[in-house]
Amino acid sequence: MTNSPLSQGVVSGRLSSAELAENFADLHAPLDDHEALVAADRCYFCHDAPCMEACPTDIDIPLFIRQISTGTPEAAARTILSQNILGGMCARVCPTETLCEEVCVREVAEGKPVKIGELQRYATDTLMAEDTHPFERDASTGKKIAVVGAGPAGLSAAHRLAMYGHDVTVFDGRAKPGGLNEFGIASYKSVDNFAAREVEWLLQIGGITVETGKRLGERLSLETLKADYDAVFLGIGLGGVNALGLEGEDKGGVLDAVDFISNLRQASDLTNVAIGRDVVVIGGGMTAVDAAVQAKLLGALNVSLVYRRGRDRMAASVFEQDLAASKGVHIISNASPKAVIGNGAVREIEFEYTDNDLKATGQTVRLPADQVFKAIGQTLSGDGLPDLDGSKIAVDGTGRTSVDWIWAGGDCASGGDDLTVTAVAEGRDAAEDIHASLS
Amino acid sequence: MADLTSDFIGIKSPNPFWLASAPPTDKEYNVRRAFEAGWGGVVWKTLGEEGPPVVNVNGPRYGAIHGADRRLLGLNNIELITDRPLEVNLEEMTRVKKDYPDHALIASVMVPCEEDAWKKILPQIAETGCDGFELNFGCPHGMAERGMGSAVGQVPDYIEMVSRWAKEATGLPVIVKLTPNITNILYPAEAALKGGADAVSLINTINSITGVNLDVMSPEPMIDGKGTHGGYCGPAVKPIAMNMVAEIARNPATANLPISGIGGITTWRDAAEFMALGAGNVQVCTAAMTYGFKIVQEMISGLSQWMDEKGYTSTSDFVGMATPNVTDWQYLNLNHITKAEINQDDCIKCGRCYAACEDTSHQAIEMSDDRVFTVKDDECVACNLCVNVCPVEGCITMRTLDAGEMDERTGQPVAAGYGNWTAHPNNPSVQAAE
Ligand SMILES: Cc1cc2nc3c(=O)[nH]c(=O)nc-3n(C[C@H](O)[C@H](O)[C@H](O)COP(=O)(O)OP(=O)(O)OC[C@H]3O[C@@H](n4cnc5c(N)ncnc54)[C@H](O)[C@@H]3O)c2cc1C
Ligand SMILES: Cc1cc2nc3c(=O)[nH]c(=O)nc-3n(C[C@H](O)[C@H](O)[C@H](O)COP(=O)(O)O)c2cc1C
Ligand code: SF4
Numbered sequence: 001m002t003n004s005p006l007s008q009g010v011v012s013g014r015l016s017s018a019e020l021a022e023n024f025a026d027l028h029a030p031l032d033d034h035e036a037l038v039a040a041d042r043c044y045f046c047h048d049a050p051c052m053e054a055c056p057t058d059i060d061i062p063l064f065i066r067q068i069s070t071g072t073p074e075a076a077a078r079t080i081l082s083q084n085i086l087g088g089m090c091a092r093v094c095p096t097e098t099l100c101e102e103v104c105v106r107e108v109a110e111g112k113p114v115k116i117g118e119l120q121r122y123a124t125d126t127l128m129a130e131d132t133h134p135f136e137r138d139a140s141t142g143k144k145i146a147v148v149g150a151g152p153a154g155l156s157a158a159h160r161l162a163m164y165g166h167d168v169t170v171f172d173g174r175a176k177p178g179g180l181n182e183f184g185i186a187s188y189k190s191v192d193n194f195a196a197r198e199v200e201w202l203l204q205i206g207g208i209t210v211e212t213g214k215r216l217g218e219r220l221s222l223e224t225l226k227a228d229y230d231a232v233f234l235g236i237g238l239g240g241v242n243a244l245g246l247e248g249e250d251k252g253g254v255l256d257a258v259d260f261i262s263n264l265r266q267a268s269d270l271t272n273v274a275i276g277r278d279v280v281v282i283g284g285g286m287t288a289v290d291a292a293v294q295a296k297l298l299g300a301l302n303v304s305l306v307y308r309r310g311r312d313r314m315a316a317s318v319f320e321q322d323l324a325a326s327k328g329v330h331i332i333s334n335a336s337p338k339a340v341i342g343n344g345a346v347r348e349i350e351f352e353y354t355d356n357d358l359k360a361t362g363q364t365v366r367l368p369a370d371q372v373f374k375a376i377g378q379t380l381s382g383d384g385l386p387d388l389d390g391s392k393i394a395v396d397g398t399g400r401t402s403v404d405w406i407w408a409g410g411d412c413a414s415g416g417d418d419l420t421v422t423a424v425a426e427g428r429d430a431a432e433d434i435h436a437s438l439s
Numbered sequence: 440m441a442d443l444t445s446d447f448i449g450i451k452s453p454n455p456f457w458l459a460s461a462p463p464t465d466k467e468y469n470v471r472r473a474f475e476a477g478w479g480g481v482v483w484k485t486l487g488e489e490g491p492p493v494v495n496v497n498g499p500r501y502g503a504i505h506g507a508d509r510r511l512l513g514l515n516n517i518e519l520i521t522d523r524p525l526e527v528n529l530e531e532m533t534r535v536k537k538d539y540p541d542h543a544l545i546a547s548v549m550v551p552c553e554e555d556a557w558k559k560i561l562p563q564i565a566e567t568g569c570d571g572f573e574l575n576f577g578c579p580h581g582m583a584e585r586g587m588g589s590a591v592g593q594v595p596d597y598i599e600m601v602s603r604w605a606k607e608a609t610g611l612p613v614i615v616k617l618t619p620n621i622t623n624i625l626y627p628a629e630a631a632l633k634g635g636a637d638a639v640s641l642i643n644t645i646n647s648i649t650g651v652n653l654d655v656m657s658p659e660p661m662i663d664g665k666g667t668h669g670g671y672c673g674p675a676v677k678p679i680a681m682n683m684v685a686e687i688a689r690n691p692a693t694a695n696l697p698i699s700g701i702g703g704i705t706t707w708r709d710a711a712e713f714m715a716l717g718a719g720n721v722q723v724c725t726a727a728m729t730y731g732f733k734i735v736q737e738m739i740s741g742l743s744q745w746m747d748e749k750g751y752t753s754t755s756d757f758v759g760m761a762t763p764n765v766t767d768w769q770y771l772n773l774n775h776i777t778k779a780e781i782n783q784d785d786c787i788k789c790g791r792c793y794a795a796c797e798d799t800s801h802q803a804i805e806m807s808d809d810r811v812f813t814v815k816d817d818e819c820v821a822c823n824l825c826v827n828v829c830p831v832e833g834c835i836t837m838r839t840l841d842a843g844e845m846d847e848r849t850g851q852p853v854a855a856g857y858g859n860w861t862a863h864p865n866n867p868s869v870q871a872a873e
Contacts (some may be wrong), residue, residue, distance in 0.1 A: 034785075034832055042508070045730045066737045070706040075740040 005277065005301040010253060010370050012274040014299025020270040023297035027092075027188045027323075028118055036122040039115045040068040042106060051100035051116060056416070056425040057084035061100060065119055077127035078134050080120055085159045085428070086152055088128060088198050089181050090421045091121035092189045095286075097319040099421070128197075133204035138165035140207070143438050146171065146229040148216050151179020152420045153235030153410025155202055156427030157434075161233075162207035164435045169229075170208060173215030179237055181420065183262040186290040188297070217382055226405060231434045234385070234393065234401070234408040235427055238378035238418070244282065248340030257281060257291035257375035264294055276370025279303045280349050282337055283375030284314035289321070291373045292329045303329045304367055308336040310356050338364065346372055380412050389414040399430030407434055441746035442753050443739065445479060447720045448612045448637045448697050450570045452479035452543035455754050456710065456738050459701050459722035460485050460547035460573060460616075463732070465521065467531035471538070476732035477739055480543025482640075482722060485520035485575045486528055488550045488560065493519045498662035502649035504675060513675035514725045515649045517660065517667055520549050520575070525560075532567040544568075545614065549575040549587050552597055554604050561608035571612035574605055574636075576627070577619075577643025589643070592618035595630035602634025614699060617641040617683075619676075624683040628693045639687065640699035640722060642680040644670020673725035677703030681716055685765045688717025694762075705734070707741025714754065715761035769860040776846050776853050777821040777837040779803070779814045785834035786812060792825035792835060800824050817847040 003013045015023070031039060043065040051061045059080050067076035080087035096102075096117040104113035127134060143166045147154045150172035158168045176182050181195040203210070214220050216236065225232045241256045243249060253276065267273045275298040281291045284307035292305040305324060307314055311333045314321060325331060335351035336358065342348065346369050353363045380392055386401035387394050392414040399407040409426030416422040445455040457480035458464045458473055465484040473481060487493060495518055504513035521528060536544045546569045550556040561572060576592030583590040591597045598615060605613045615631035617624060619642040631639050646668045650659040658666030680702025687693045700718025704710050705726040713721050726734050742754075751757050781792070781804075788810040796804040803818035804825065814825075826835045840846060842855035860866055 037832065045734070047731055047733075063733070063736055066706075066734075067740060070708055070737060070741050072707070072737075072741045072744050075737075075744045078740070 005299045008277055010274045010276045013271045014275060017269075017271050020298070024187045024191070024270065026191050030125060031115070031118050031122045036068055036073070036119060039119055040065045043069075043114045044105060046105055050103035050105065054100045054103045056099070056419070056422045057090070057428070058425075059083045059087065059120070061116055064123060065114065065116070068119055068123055073123045073126040074130070076123035080124060081127070081134055084421065084424050085156055085202055086181070086198065086420065086424045087120060088124040089152070089185075089190065089195065090424065091117050091124055092194070093185050094419070094421050095317045095319065098317050128201055131201070133201065135163055135205055137163055137206045140167065141165040141438070143167065143230045144169070144228070145231045145233065145434065146225045147233045147235060148172075148220070148225070149179060149235035149237060149410070149412070150174075150177035150199070150210060150212070151235055151237050151410060151423060152181060153237075153412075153423035153427035154179070154233065155199065156424040157233045157235060157407075157409065157431040158208050159202055159205055160428050160431035161434060162205045164431075166207070166435070166438070168208045170210045171214040171216065171220055172210070172212050173218070175212050177210050177212060179235075183265055184258060184287075185265075185420070186261070186294060187265060217384070222384055222406070226403075230405070230438060232406045233399070233427070233430055233434065234406065234412060235410040235423065236380075236382060237411045238380055240379040240381035241374065242377045242379060244337055244374055244376065246337055246340055248342065248346070251340050251342050252345035253342070253370055254340055254346050254372045254374070257283065257287050257373040258378065260291055260373050261287070261294065264298075270298065273298055275300050277301045278368040279371045279373065280367050280369040281305045281373045281375055283307065283377070284309070284316060285375065285377070286316050286320060288375035289316045289324050291375055293324050293327050295371070295373070296327045296329055302368070304332055305329050306332045306335050306337070306351060306367070308334070308354055308358060310334060313356070335365065336360070340372065341366070346370070378411070397429075398433035399426055400433065441743040441751060443743055445720050445754055447543075447699065448571070448614070450480070450543050450545070450612060451541065452720075453541060454479035454739055455714070455720035456735050457481060457543060457545070457699070457720060457722045458727060459724040460575065461724040461728070462518070463724060463727045466523070467535055470535050470544075473727075473732050474539050474542050477735045478542075478732065480545065482545040482547050482573050483528065483532055483569075485547040485549050486525060486560070486564065487520050488556060489525045492522045492524055495519055495522050496662055499660035502660040502669060504649055511725075511729050512673060513649065513671055514673040514728065515647045515660075515669040515671045516644070517669040529564065529567050532569060536568040543570050545571050545573050547573040547575050547616070552586060552591055552601060557601060557604040558608045561605060565609045565611055569611070571614060571637070572605060573614040573616050573640060574601060575616050575643070576601070577616045589618040589620050592627060592643075593621050595626045598627050598630040599634035602631050602636040606635040612637040614638045614640050616643055618643045619645050619679060619683060624686055625690050625693065628687045628690070628696065632693055632696050638697035638699060638719070640701055641683055641687075642676065642702045644672045645676055645679065647671035672702065673729070674703045674705055677709060681713060684713060684718055685716045685762065688759060688762045689765050707738045707745065710738055711742060711745060711757070714758050716765065717759045717762045719758055720754075772857045772859060773863060774854045774856065774858045776840045778816050778819045778840065779821065779823075779825050779835055780838045781812055781814060781825075781835050782833070783811065785831050787831055788812070789830060791828045791830065795824050795828045819848065
């Protein structure tokens, strides 16, 4: 190993492959059978359970946990997957601390929720390890449906539609399906190529053709899709990234956090991924935390996450903030970027301290930076889309857009949080509505 | 998916899970919701004679035993039969049966031990369209004092007599519900059979006091400073109920008498166990009272998953499959020798096995200075106590010695083949025969 965390500049191999393997291992090791039984035992099987209400996909959580308790994790998995076909991924990536586990009556009573997410993973992993698909496709209806975007929203819609017997074609601009499950989610939340395995498993339902490398707006138009298919579902996520609008933003080393993460996710050998000694991440959401944590795990010496408002306003949950802090990320709040300084490549970045209303204080600070990752939000990109509501495609409760026979869901559509589980729920609900409209 | 539809003495239901006669089946509102939740059938809360209904106490009628984390293990009650007028119950039953023709609806009945009383009420109830009767000879409190319930159930002659009257009254199937508050369950079961009953159901609740208030010095549940024995049910009674089911199922005289299993059934596995011992279907009360009607969903999914795994296509495939393996002690194979084994990877070093074995069993576990627990094969009698007290499931297991292998405790090699007490040299009757 020639490099270390102290090596100057942007270099790879700061840590040994063994250290990297340990750093990027599962955030939560899977529960073993005994742990699962002990965890499941704590569920009270609440009536009209708050956790179920809090789950965007309305999984019957008390029922599935009871099914684990009684030794039938496969039945538990069926309970989960019938509501949320990406229940395996959601078990890994959902911010349960702000969803189901936040409202668990045992969290409220004792400050210790039932480990819903980890139990969900236990159940879905058990079923998926058997490599069987728990659902059967109905007889073909002969109806053709185009799904654009193979992220959680598109995959969820495609699966539900295929199950009802429709013939689904999923188009995605990228070379691989999965959307942010494949290119965005932090590595330690989805180890062992889980995203790709899950897609493969999901496609076992049959009736779904995936066409990668096909972007709407390039080799595909909404008009042709509308003409060639009985219905269209748009799950194109947020393709654009917000810019800082700063002087010097074009300097070398200033990158979009999502690009850094997607390169990292696709790297076959982490020892080849270059990272700065001093890394600054700008933003306060999940993307910012993921970029900062993974920069640190790659061996960066100093990683600062800088957010312009107070910590309580950060979109990243307290759990995520604590995770970042525990990995050694320095969280700086109330600081807005002012200028990128450097000769060709970034060397320093200047911030001005601001109060909670973003009023400038005149006090500035400069942080050394070999790399700056921008994580201040993604935006919808694309022309000729249905009407927008603000910056997203306007949809009603079942995903209908302003254009007949075009539905949308997930991050690209209005309403709901930008979360994997919300995308799954919206894709599923739109599919139900498409199916009802076609029947 | 396995087919869960059930045919119990000609009564069809979408699954073998019935709600037992009790508060969950007390009225139309409950029963409709129970059917919607997935229950296959109900035994309506026990009906009594026409006229002013019984009255219940107005203080607490339940007491309970809790396990760790306040899990309800046993429930006790001093409730009586229905306290709603007969006509109201009959109207409601008629409406429910009409709307749920494919679900089982059984009328539980308890009237005084007089022929007229039974022959008058049963035809009247039959008009509801119900699928059969369950004669409640089980209630241990309140009704027994009036010469009904377990007062009848404890006298086999009465059971036989009332069963006969019931069979003569209408053509509908008759199930006799047995009380466990007797010394030998076979007498009432045989009496029911002799009287012509189509089936027995068991158990009803067990006489009990769940607790004593040490300030007031009164049993719980306490009503104005006094308490009375109530009927015990819930998970705690399951072993008692299963033994009684098995005894009836393996008794030659009653071996073909259909059984509806009741007592502590909470999960699919409990149901499968009762059925394996010979119950054709099962009834549930406390689990529904503890967790709500929805609990049946786990029973349905669990039983069908297990049946699929085992290749059973219908519940009748496995009903009674364990019955032939219920035997008497003297026929157990004494040449079957096992030794406890502690999996050191799973052991969390709590030492409970050590305390149990050292203090109360055979001093067969060794504890090292650094808390490693190992079994001494030369002391272990394979009693299973360590397995039972170990908090980690599967950490301590029993290894079966092969024939010919040395049993270090006795210094004898394990004998090949089967050998039981009836032929054992220490058995005085064997010596006598020699
Ligand atoms: C770094 C990062 C970390 C995250 N971590 C979490 C987390 O831990 N937990 C959580 O719940 N959520 C997390 N999220 C949010 C979550 O990933 C998204 O909410 C979710 O993926 C949205 O799903 P989607 O299907 O709407 O869009 P996407 O997952 O973005 O999928 C959209 C798909 O459409 C394709 N596409 C886009 N435009 C076109 C086009 N014109 N033609 C064809 N195909 C196109 C894309 O290639 C992509 O495959 C994270 C997001 C990011 C960026
Ligand atoms: C509150 C309560 C009331 C009951 N009332 C009746 C009754 O009216 N008739 C009857 O046959 N059994 C009655 N039972 C007994 C139950 O039907 C059942 O046999 C018993 O509770 C055992 O089953 P379990 O362990 O599933 O509760 C009652 C039980 C309870 C808890
Ligand atoms: S369960 Fe209902 S009826 Fe019984 S004491 Fe509580 S509130 Fe009253």
